[in-house]
Amino acid sequence: MPYTIKHWPVHDRPRERVRTLGSKALSTRELLALLIETGLSSREGTAGRSAVELAGDLLAAFAEEDGAGSLRRLMAADVSTVAGRVRGIGPAKAAKILAALELGRRAAEEARPERARVQTSRDIYERMRFRLRDLDQEEFHLILLNTQNDVLREVFLSRGTLDSSLVHAREVFRYAFNESAASVVLVHNHPSGEPAPSLQDRVITKELVEAGDLLGIPVSDHVIIGEMNYFSFRDKNQLRSGVRRAALKVA
Numbered sequence: 001m002p003y004t005i006k007h008w009p010v011h012d013r014p015r016e017r018v019r020t021l022g023s024k025a026l027s028t029r030e031l032l033a034l035l036i037e038t039g040l041s042s043r044e045g046t047a048g049r050s051a052v053e054l055a056g057d058l059l060a061a062f063a064e065e066d067g068a069g070s071l072r073r074l075m076a077a078d079v080s081t082v083a084g085r086v087r088g089i090g091p092a093k094a095a096k097i098l099a100a101l102e103l104g105r106r107a108a109e110e111a112r113p114e115r116a117r118v119q120t121s122r123d124i125y126e127r128m129r130f131r132l133r134d135l136d137q138e139e140f141h142l143i144l145l146n147t148q149n150d151v152l153r154e155v156f157l158s159r160g161t162l163d164s165s166l167v168h169a170r171e172v173f174r175y176a177f178n179e180s181a182a183s184v185v186l187v188h189n190h191p192s193g194e195p196a197p198s199l200q201d202r203v204i205t206k207e208l209v210e211a212g213d214l215l216g217i218p219v220s221d222h223v224i225i226g227e228m229n230y231f232s233f234r235d236k237n238q239l240r241s242g243v244r245r246a247a248l249k250v251a
Contacts, residue, residue, distance in 0.1 A: 014026055014030040014031070014033050014034050014051075014052065015034060017030065018030075018034065028055075028059065028071065029052055029055045029056050029059060030052060030055070031055075032055035032058060032059065032097065033050075033051040033052040033054070033055040034051075035093070035096050035097050035100055036051040036054050036055055036058075036088075036089065036093050036097070037051060037093075038051060039051045039053065039054060039088065040054060040087065040088035049088055054086060054088045054089060057086045057088075058070075058074070058082075058085070058086045058089060058097075059071075059074075061085045061086050062074040062077070062085070071101065074097070074098075074101065075098070075101040075102070075105065077098070078098075079091055079094045079095050079098060080094075082094035082097065082098065115146075115150035115151055115152070116150070116151045117148065117149050117150050117151070118143070118145070118149055118151060118185070119149055121221055121223055121230065121232035121234065121235050124143065124185055124187060124221065124223045124230075124232075125223060125225065125230040127143075128141065128187050128223070128225055129225050129230070132187070132188070132189035132225040133189060133193075133225050133226065133227060135189055135191060136191050137159050137160060137191060138159070138160060138161055138188055138189055138190065138191060139156065139158070139159050139188060139189055140156075140157045140158045140159075140167055140186070140187075140188040141154060141155065141156055141157065141186075141187040141188065142154070142155040142157055142172055142175060142176075142184055142185070142186060142187070143155075143184065143185040143187060144175060144176055144179045144181035144184055145181060145182060145183045145184065145185065145220065146180075146181065146182050147182040149183075149220075152179045152180075152181055153175070153179050153181075155175050157171060157172065161200075167204055167208070169207060169208055169211035172184065172186075172208055172211070173211060173212065173215055173217060176215075176217045177215075177217070181217060182217070183212075183217060183218045183219070183220040184212065184217060184218075184219055184220065185219070185220050185221050185222070185223065186205065186208060186219060186221070186222040186223070187222070187223050187224075187225065188201075188222075188224060188225070189224070189225040189226075190224055190225070190226055192226075193226050193227030193228075194226055194227075195224040195225065195226030195229060195230050195231040196224075196231055197224055197231055197233070197238075201222075201224065202238075205219070205222045205233055205238075205239070206240060208222075209239060209240055210240075219239065220234065221233060221234040221235075221239060222234075222239065
């Protein structure tokens with residue numbers, strides 16, 4: 001086999017495979033080969049080795065007797081040990097490999113941040129009121145939820161009087177699809193301090209609820225923030241949705 005991967009068919013090259021299939025599709029040897037990058041050229045009496053073959057040699061050199069545990073043993077070694085174990089793996093390549101393994105270890109140890117959960121319209125109000133109640137213009141926000149009503153993301157969508165020219169269903173649900181949200185909550189404020197919905201509020205709510213039902217991502221509520229209180233379309237049974245999945249509880 002030629003020692004340079006450039007001689008290989010394109011679909012067999014690790015770099016091309018990771019581009020087309022993703023890193024999870026590659027073997028451990030192929031992933032290491034991406035870090036090693038270059039192989040070992042042939043010398044008199046010595047055959048050349050491709051980067052993939054060097055990766056295999058390195059895994060074999062650090063494997064236990066049963067052939068397992070090579071990555072953990074490799075990660076515990078220092079640069080000089082790795083560089084001295086396999087011909088063709090020098091200090092620079094050894095340092096790159098150990099750095100990548102250390103990044104993987106740190107990623108595995110990272111704790112996933114605890115997500116806030118919203119169960120009621122009051123939870124939405126408490127979460128958003130200090131941000132919205134004192135604004136002199138209306139702002140429309142979107143809260144994306146998973147199936148457990150955990151907050152995946154908050155999105156600011158528009159500023160100004162709420163109407164169909166500022167709030168588009170395609171924008172609302174584009175964010176929902178991108179985050180794989182199970183449902184969404186609509187939130188906006190009334191600078192007047194009175195949270196009772198206007199006719200336009202009701203029109204926009206109806207349009208977005210119908211779009212969400214059609215797309216399978218229901219609108220769980222639309223909460224309007226006032227001075228000292230709020231209005232919830234769901235609490236008032238004014239959220240016309242045929243989909244009840246992931247609905248918030250009534251406060």
